[in-house]
Amino acid sequence: MSLPNLQVALDHSNVADAIAATVAVGNEVDIIEAGTVLMLEVGSEVVRVIRELFPDKIVVADTKCADAGGTVAKNCANRGANWMTCICSATVATMKAAAKEIDEIQVELYGNWTYEEAQTWLDAGMTQAIYHQSRDALLAGETWGEKDLQKVRKLIEMGFKVSVTGGLTIETLALFKGIDVYTFIAGRGITEAPDPAAAARAFKQRIADIWG
Ligand code: 5RP
Ligand code: MG
Numbered sequence: 001m002s003l004p005n006l007q008v009a010l011d012h013s014n015v016a017d018a019i020a021a022t023v024a025v026g027n028e029v030d031i032i033e034a035g036t037v038l039m040l041e042v043g044s045e046v047v048r049v050i051r052e053l054f055p056d057k058i059v060v061a062d063t064k065c066a067d068a069g070g071t072v073a074k075n076c077a078n079r080g081a082n083w084m085t086c087i088c089s090a091t092v093a094t095m096k097a098a099a100k101e102i103d104e105i106q107v108e109l110y111g112n113w114t115y116e117e118a119q120t121w122l123d124a125g126m127t128q129a130i131y132h133q134s135r136d137a138l139l140a141g142e143t144w145g146e147k148d149l150q151k152v153r154k155l156i157e158m159g160f161k162v163s164v165t166g167g168l169t170i171e172t173l174a175l176f177k178g179i180d181v182y183t184f185i186a187g188r189g190i191t192e193a194p195d196p197a198a199a200a201r202a203f204k205q206r207i208a209d210i211w212g
Contacts, residue, residue, distance in 0.1 A: 001180045002210050006203050007163065009062065009187035010050075015042050019049060021191045026054045029049035029190075031183060033060040036080070044079055051080025064108055066090045069098030077102040085130065086212045088113045092124045099125055106130050106163065115154065122159055129155050130185070133166030144175055156180050170199075170206045177210050183212035 008029045012018040018038050026032055032054060034047045039061065042100035047061050060083045061076035069086060076084050085108045086095050099105045106128040107121050118129070131152050133142060144166075155162045156179065164176065173184065186203055193199030 005183040006031055006192050006200065006207060007031035007060065007165075007183050008130045008163070008183040009033040009035045009185050010191065011037035011187050012191070013037060013183060015046060015049070018042075018046060021196055022050055022053055025059060025190055025200045026050075027055075028197050028204065029119060031060060033062050033166075033185065035173040035187060036062045036064050039063060047076060047079035047081050059063040060084065060106070062108075065094065067094055067114055069094035069096070070101055073098035073101035073105075083128070088117070092114050092120055095121060095126055096124050104128055108132055110134060115158070118155065118158060118160070127159075127161055128163065128182070129160040130163045130165060131155065132182045139173065140169045147207070149175065149179065152176070152181065154165075154180055158199050170202055173203070173206050173210060186210060197206055 006029045008025050010018045010021055010033060032050055034050055038046060040083040041062045047059060050059050058198050059081050061081040062085045063072055064087045066087050073084050083104045083106055084098060084102050085106045086098055088107050088109050095105055105126050107126050108130045109132055133144060152162055152164060161182035163182050163185050168186045169189050170185055190199045191197050
C-alpha cells in the first residue's frame with residue numbers, strides 16, 4: 001500500500017485569497033487544485049497563476065466538466081493543468097474527448113452512478129475516480145461511514161486510483177485506515193485553519209502515521 005497523496009482544494013471566491021493560500025501551502029502538499037468555486041468565480045486563468053507559482057507540482061482544474069470535454073480540457077491544459085475533473089454523469093464521449101487534451105481525467109462521483117457505468121469509464125481509459133461527499137449533503141447532516149468505505153474499496157478493486165474528498169479533517173483520515181486511497185483532497189480543513197501551512201503539515205503527518 002503506498003502513501004496517499006495530499007491535495008489542497010482552493011475554493012475561494014476571490015483570486016487574492018486563493019493565491020495567498022497557494023503560496024502558504026503549495027510546498028506542503030503534493031497536488032494543488034483550482035477548485036470549482038474558484039474557477040466558476042474567477043475563470044480558468046487562475047490555473048496559469050498557480051502553475052507559474054509552482055512549476056513542478058501537479059495542478060488539477062476541478063471543472064466538474066459535463067460537456068465540451070475536449071475544449072474545456074484543452075483550455076485547462078494550455079493554462080498548465082495536468083488533470084481535470086469530469087462529472088460522472090458526463091457521457092463517455094465527453095470524458096474521452098477531454099482525456100485526449102490533458103494528462104489525466106478524474107471522474108467525480110456524485111448521485112446515482114453504478115458500477116456498470118464505472119466499468120465503462122475504465123474501459124474508455126479513465127484511471128482516476130474521486131469519491132465525494134458533497135458539501136451540501138454534509139451540511140444537511142450526512143456523515144462519512146461504512147457505506148462510503150465499501151464503495152471506495154470496490155472502486156479500488158475495480159482498478160481505479162481513488163481520491164476521497166468532502167469536509168475531510170485530520171480526524172476523518174483514520175476511517176480509511178487499511179484502504180489504498182490514492183489521494184486525500186482537503187479544502188476548508190486546510191485553507192480555513194488558523195495556520196494553513198501547519199494544517200497541511202498535520203494532514204501529511206497523519207497520513208504518514210496511518211499509511212507509512
Ligand atoms: C466541492 C469540492 C471541494 O473542492 C472538495 O469537497 C474539498 O473541499 P472541502 O474539504 O472544503 O469539502 O470539489 O465540490
Ligand atoms: Mg474541488
